Amino acid sequence: MAKELVFGHQNPDTDAIAAAIAASYYLNQKGMDTEAVALGKTNDETNFVLDYFSVEAPRVIEKADTKEVVLVDHNETAQSVSNIEDLTVTHVFDHHKIDFKTSSPLFYHAEALGSTSTILYGFFKKDGIEIPKKIAGLMLSGLISDTLLLKSPTTTNVDRDVIGKLASIAGVDDVNAYGLNLLKAGTNLSKKSEQD
Amino acid sequence: MAKELVFGHQNPDTDAIAAAIAASYYLNQKGMDTEAVALGKTNDETNFVLDYFSVEAPRVIEKADTKEVVLVDHNETAQSVSNIEDLTVTHVFDHHKIDFKTSSPLFYHAEALGSTSTILYGFFKKDGIEIPKKIAGLMLSGLISDTLLLKSPTTTNVDRDVIGKLASIAGVDDVNAYGLNLLKAGTNLSKKSEQD
Ligand SMILES: [Mn+2]
Ligand SMILES: [Mn+2]
Ligand SMILES: [Mn+2]
Numbered sequence: 001m002a003k004e005l006v007f008g009h010q011n012p013d014t015d016a017i018a019a020a021i022a023a024s025y026y027l028n029q030k031g032m033d034t035e036a037v038a039l040g041k042t043n044d045e046t047n048f049v050l051d052y053f054s055v056e057a058p059r060v061i062e063k064a065d066t067k068e069v070v071l072v073d074h075n076e077t078a079q080s081v082s083n084i085e086d087l088t089v090t091h092v093f094d095h096h097k098i099d100f101k102t103s104s105p106l107f108y109h110a111e112a113l114g115s116t117s118t119i120l121y122g123f124f125k126k127d128g129i130e131i132p133k134k135i136a137g138l139m140l141s142g143l144i145s146d147t148l149l150l151k152s153p154t155t156t157n158v159d160r161d162v163i164g165k166l167a168s169i170a171g172v173d174d175v176n177a178y179g180l181n182l183l184k185a186g187t188n189l190s191k192k193s194e195q196d
Numbered sequence: 197m198a199k200e201l202v203f204g205h206q207n208p209d210t211d212a213i214a215a216a217i218a219a220s221y222y223l224n225q226k227g228m229d230t231e232a233v234a235l236g237k238t239n240d241e242t243n244f245v246l247d248y249f250s251v252e253a254p255r256v257i258e259k260a261d262t263k264e265v266v267l268v269d270h271n272e273t274a275q276s277v278s279n280i281e282d283l284t285v286t287h288v289f290d291h292h293k294i295d296f297k298t299s300s301p302l303f304y305h306a307e308a309l310g311s312t313s314t315i316l317y318g319f320f321k322k323d324g325i326e327i328p329k330k331i332a333g334l335m336l337s338g339l340i341s342d343t344l345l346l347k348s349p350t351t352t353n354v355d356r357d358v359i360g361k362l363a364s365i366a367g368v369d370d371v372n373a374y375g376l377n378l379l380k381a382g383t384n385l386s387k388k389s390e391q392d
C-alpha cells in the first residue's frame with residue numbers, strides 16, 4: 001500500500017480526478033510513494049475521459065487509511081475526506097480560494113489559474129519531468145472541463161498556453177472537437193439522447 | 197507610489213525583511229509594481245545585515261495604503277498589518293503553518309523549508325531571474341538567521357544547498373564567520389559588550 005493517498009474533493013469533477021492522478025505520478029517521480037484515489041464515483045464526463053485515454057478510474061475511498069495525505073483541487077475541510085481532521089496534509093495543489101488551517105508547515109501551492117491541471121503542468125515543466133501521454137490527456141481534460149473549453153471567466157493566458165502543450169503531448173489533434181465531445185458527455189442532453 | 201506593498205510579519209526578524217525585499221524585487225521583475233515595507237523597526241541583527249550590505253531599511257508602515265498586498269514569512273491575520281481584513285492578498289510566500297482564509301483565489305506558496313529566503317531562491321532560479329548581489333546577501337542572512345546557521349531542527353537539505361549558492365552570489369567567502377557575527381549582533385551579549 002502506498003504511504004500517502006492523493007485525492008480531489010468530494011463529488012469529483014474531471015479536474016479533481018485528473019489532478020489526483022497527475023499529482024500522484026509527479027510526486028512519485030520525485031521519490032514519494034503515493035496513490036491517487038477518489039472521494040466518490042466518477043461522473044459521466046470523467047468516464048468519457050477515462051474511456052478515451054484508457055485509464056482506470058481511481059478507487060473510491062470513504063476514509064483515508066494513511067496517516068499522511070495530499071489534497072488536490074480543494075483545500076477546505078468540508079469538501080475533503082471524512083477523517084481529514086485526524087490526518088496530516090503534506091501537500092496541497094489547488095486553484096480555489098483558501099480556508100485552511102494546519103498545525104505544522106507543509107507544501108501548499110495555489111494559483112488563480114483555470115484548473116489544478118494547469119498548475120501541475122507547471123510543476124512537471126519546472127522539474128523537467130516528462131508527462132506520460134495518458135496523464136497529459138487527463139490533464140488536458142481537467143483544463144477543458146474547468147474552463148469550459150477556455151470560455152469561463154476564470155480562464156487565464158496560462159491556460160490558453162498550456163492547453164496546446166497538453167494536447168500535443170496527449171496526441172489530441174483537434175482540441176475543439178475533443179473538448180466539445182467531453183463537455184457534451186457531461187450534460188443531461190447527451191444522457192437523454194443516448195437513452196432516446 | 198507602488199501598486200502593492202510587500203511585507204513580513206510584525207516585530208520583523210531578518211528573514212521577514214530580507215524576504216520582503218527579495219519578493220518585491222522578484223515580482224517587479226515579473227512585471228508587477230510593488231514596494232517592500234516593514235511592520236516595525238528592524239532589530240539589531242537586521243541592522244547589522246543592512247549595514248553590511250549597504251541596504252536601506254524598508255520604511256515602516258502602520259496601515260497598508262494599497263488595496264492589494266503581498267505577505268511574506270507569515271500568513272496569519274494576528275501577525276499581519278492592522279488593516280489586513282480590508283485588503284486583498286494577491287500572493288503569499290511563507291514557510292510557517294497555515295491559518296488563512298480568503299474570499300478569492302490567489303497565489304499562495306508555502307514549503308517546510310528553513311526560511312522564506314530559501315523558498316524565494318527557488319523562484320528566482322525557476323524563472324531564470326538573476327539575484328542582485330545585495331539582495332542575495334539579505335537572503336543569505338535571512339536563511340542564516342532562521343536556521344541559526346543551519347543548526348536549527350527546521351533546517352533542510354535544500355537550505356544546506358541554497359546557503360552556498362547565496363553566499364557565492366553575495367560574495368561572502370567565509371559563511372561561518374559572517375553567520376556567527378550576524379547571530380552575535382542579535383544577542384544581548386553583543387549589546388552588553390558594546391556598552392561595556
Ligand atoms: Mn474541481
Ligand atoms: Mn479545478
Ligand atoms: Mn520570521
Ligand SMILES: [Mn+2]
Pocket residue numbers: 211212269291310311312342
Ligand atoms: Mn522565516
